[in-house]
Amino acid sequence: MKKKWLVILLITVLAIMPGIFTWVIKTDVTAKAVSTSMTTQDWQVSFSVALKKDKIIEDYVYVTTDKDKKVPATIELLEDRKTLVVKSMEAGSYQLHVKKEAFDHGFKVDSQVIPFTIITTVTAVKSEQELQQYFEQLLANQKYTVWLESEQSAPSASSEDKASTTNESSTNNQVEGVEEGDIVVVNAGYIYSIKDQGITVVNAKDPNNLKLVKTIKFKESHYITKLALYDNLLIAIGDEYSQKTGTSMATASLYDISNPEKPKHLRDVGQEGYLQDIRITNDTLYLIGNMHPNYWVLQEQKVPDLKPKTFDSAEGKEFKSLPLEKISILPNTMDGTYSIITAIDLKNGAKGTVNTKGYLGGSSGLYMSENALYVTAPIYEKNVISPATERVMDRIWLPRTTDTQIFKWTVDGTAMNFVGSAEVKGTVLNQYSMDEHKGNFRIFTTEGNTWDEKNISRNHLFILDEHLQQLGAVKDLAPGERIYSARFMGEKAYVVTFKQVDPLFVIDVANPNKPTVLGELKIPGFSNYLHPLDDTHLIGIGYDTEQRYDAYTKQNFTVTTNMKMSLFDVSDFRNPKEQSTVKIGGKGSYSEVQHNPKALFRNKEYSYFGFPVVLYEAAQKDNIIYKGQGAQIYEITADKGITLKGNLINASTGEQYENWAQTVQRVVYINDTLYTIARNEVKSYQLKDFKHLDTLTIK
Template sequence: MRKPFRWLSVACVVAIGVMIFAFMIEKVGMAASGGAFVEHGWNVQFTAPLSKQAIEKEVVYVTDQQGKKVKAKLVLSKDGKELQVKGLEPGEYALNIDDQALTRTFLKSFKQNKIKFTMYESIETVKSAADLKAYFDMAKNLQGRNQSEEVTYESAEVASDSSSDKASSGSSGHSETNVQVQGIDEPDIVKTDGDYVYTIAEGTVRITDIRNGQMKKAASIKMEEDFYPSQLFIQEDTLIVLGEKMIRYDKKLAAQDQIMPMNGMTTISLYDMKKRTAPKLLREVSAEGYLSNARMTDDTLYIVTNLYPMLWALEEIDGATVRPRITDTADKDLGYMAYEDIAILPGATEASYTVVTAIDLHSPEKSELSTKGYLGSSNQLYMSKDHLYLTATKYHFEQNNSKAMIWNPGTANTQFFKFTLDGVKVEFTGSAELKGTVLNQFSMDEDKGYFRVVMTEGNMWDEKNPSKNHLFVLDKGMKQVGSVENLAKGERIYSARFMGDKAYMVTFRETDPLFVIDVADPAKPKVLGELKIPGFSNYLHPLDENHLIGFGYETVSEKNPSGGEPFIRTKGMKVSLFDVTDFANPKEKDMVVIGGEGTYSPVQYDHKALFQHAGRNLYGFPVSVYGENGKQHQLDFKGAGALIYEITPERGIVLKGDLVRKPDKGQQYEEWETQVQRLLYSKDRLFTVSYNDLNSYDFNTFKKLEQLKWDDKK
């Protein structure tokens, strides 16, 4: 019986020895940032020196996102404690390092043998007025060329603002703006905090008290004559009014500062609303240019403006005066943007700026302000919690050798610019150019560090080179890692929505194909299913993980007398409930058609017009209803107001509230003054907001309770 005890004793001694040996091993640490610009390279520091032969022996090497070795220039410092990595393209990588890389491997080991990092594309910072002059001279020359030449420039059009995290559900005690990404607010013409309603009309911000089951005027803010308010945010006791302000030159201004004509200024007015009946202006910040879009998250406000300097008014470009102007009542010294705050976006050739302004709202009266100017225009905006993405369309005009004036649009690609957000700190971190154009913000999404986008390439009417549709996936460094291409040839994208690992896309020409695309594996996205039905959806809204609501139009196909493709006529507004439980076989579970040809709702192009109450499964929208009288497609006005539906997977689409008012005798069109713009709720009351009145309804019976007419002159 002694032998087992002897072996047990030996085993204990060995175990104790191993433990002591393990404690004696020095754990070597590594310190490095999560990413760096390509031109600067990426550095990593070690708490113990590496062997000089570590690089030659390839016990230190770099792999890409798929784990494949890539060529990189590795430079070790003299003391062996710092390694620089250069020669990489933008993208995600990992530094792999074996314990053999240490000078003395005995009793030494790395705490980790792999560290991930991202390489970003850098941008060129403007250094002087001469740099700006050279850029705008180049851009002006390009603008003057004939468009038939092979010239690339960015589009100046402002695209409409029409998915990722689930949209705001309105599950609190009052309405919230329907947004794309949960936790990121978007500006709107109407806001509520549950106690008050804030609206814009006739250059005035109106504040209505809706507490205690009644509506009454609380206050109104009449804007200056040259200020035109357009959008609102409400953040606790701070009201944020966005709009355009025309700044007039001070007669005392030096002559050299009046050389450059003044554009309109996008102005952010911050009001103290602790006392709702007496708003107090705290601060005004203005950035020269036109409002593109805005977002608010974590008490930080982000504003994107586009500025097109009036080069046509200048015989000689002065680099000092084509800088954006910035004003801030909290800082009297602001004027022209500093050169070091201006950079050139990769590939930019257009005579314009994109200006990004960020304001900390914790102390709005005196908090930090950041402004950055980027040469080159932008169109669409998508924002996640950590990143801001902007797009710019680039047209490539093909050579036209014909003497006849033939319009040739050539091809269009889209540039994507990525910015990392850290409070008011906004840093450019990469760009990419992809083939095709983007419909709207819902065509883009970010999930788990990957940027996903759906795009249409080409034109529907081009028979020789028909349009086609693509989905692309890019990594943190804006490097393409996966795609699904050439979908629905001859059609274009009408709507899209990303929901976690799935992407949904609607294209149209004669029927409405709804594509279900699996994007769980960024490197291998694939189409799972497709549904073809009459009509199309302009906006897709998530109901739950397995159901989508589509808002669009019904269509009919009519024979072409000439024998060509059939004519497609748009009929009434269509609301569809899509069941995607079986991804391979999506179904239209239910649908309703509202009115006939001419029926219209702003929810078709503006997602913020959608009313929702998740707790009651209610969805509503403003609507103007028309019908056909059979006389050569003449339209009859049937009424205007709003409709509210209960939408559930079990019961489908059920009309709950019909707030459409029938027309007066002889009335042929809706009246814009009384046309419903938004619906909202607070507690047990529903409200409709129009240009000059608010109406309240019982939320259970939808019976009208009260009307409040606004007259700012009284």
């Protein structure tokens, strides 16, 4: 018992006399770093133990070649005191040396040597051993890692109309000449739409007598997500679970629709993983996806095939592993996910070549012009929760999305050449926050979070040249808010931010070295979708909002009410105006167009714009009442503003919610007829007066 009280007394003395005793803790240092970086980027490494600011000098921290020859280097310690950044190194193989004296005095650690390579261009993986070593290093980095999901952001704007020689609807693509596909496409008087594991083909040449002429069926494990057209080719994009590989395959199934009522299957091309999106330009289909290999089995001393699988029915029924010469490691990435790009030559009835490449380094967003592909990936930083738990949290990585990495390829048919990469502050909303103009890449980002009062959110615009070197920027736009939508229109850029009101900013980007904010408009609500009407007018679709008071917190807060569509006059760039506005439905009303620009209906001849809509209205105690669903068509002109022309709503007859099977998904036109397409029915109307003509039920 006496010994027990002596121990307690000793602990008490140590606790009240910290100046007399020095605690020395022996710990292992873990370092997190990518093995390769580009000459256009800085290389950095993060340690699990803090460093001393006054020891970041050549005596304690320095760089050598792989042959131990010291080389000049600019090395900076970031504010977290655990991350070292090595700047502006020439191409070559190096080692960063950190002497034990540089680490915090409270820890007894060993000196560290971290090898890294700076490259000018990405090269193919040279051996199976190199590929395996990449994943083994990844496992070492993830030994004490806990990954948190990043915040999801809402999509935004739309695109220019694409000219149609057949007087039919076309997909609302972001870039003219770059097809994106949709769940409904129209060709030569026939409507093709996705339904379950199949595609329905409707003969709409006689709008008074709609006919279901064909249903193309797929396996139960094959889910079609998108359709696209190229001449007489119908391309069905989907995800299929493969029993052979035990993984999902992103596939493109090609059909000859010269005879729409008898589609002829031509070819299937697939890549392992999940599809991110597709593009068609210059006679070439591009599949862009991600694949996450099961590299954890390396811990069990197994040697798995870590290469992605591909499939081409023109070459047989077997799945093939991607050859090493088709695999590269993207710089400054270490997340274990492949970005896979497959280019398919669509000329000659899809009998052309297929080229698939895999790049280690996953992606979350993409933008494509006719000559270049850009993909983006989030960059994470370590987040130490509390100083009180520092020793525990030193061994746990809690990453949060902070910045964005951009990768660029030039494309020429099936040829794809990696150009380089760059990093920008903040996270990108979606593809409409990105744009290419005269070879320069423009991107809007939001840094931080609107709820973080200590580090308020800020919004930025960055302009990079063809080599992804920064030319100019607008930084710290609308502090405390985040981006809800963006639109680039040549030498002008428009962005909507929001927290309590909706500022629409007009930015002059004519001089890429010096982009300038010209004007700002603040109105209640926000636009989460922008579409250009002409050079000086924008259509915005979003929500109205209202301020309420919380008696418990004694603070105001913002809630959405009805949908809202606005016409913005930006002819005076320094003084943008809300020229016209309409309210749509009541509280709870929504349209897919607010998060998916493909749902926008456009007809230039009548100046019509429309979209599917589900209508609700406010009831007592914040409840809502279902009122109906269908589509609404508006005439929108710079002279007259916004006028409702077609109110194609099926009113509620007592239902509490919309019927999913009959909810309108798309609105299209063929000549003088408008069609609404739902999962289980197609309806036709006269375009001039919206008189109902026929209804086709699809079972």
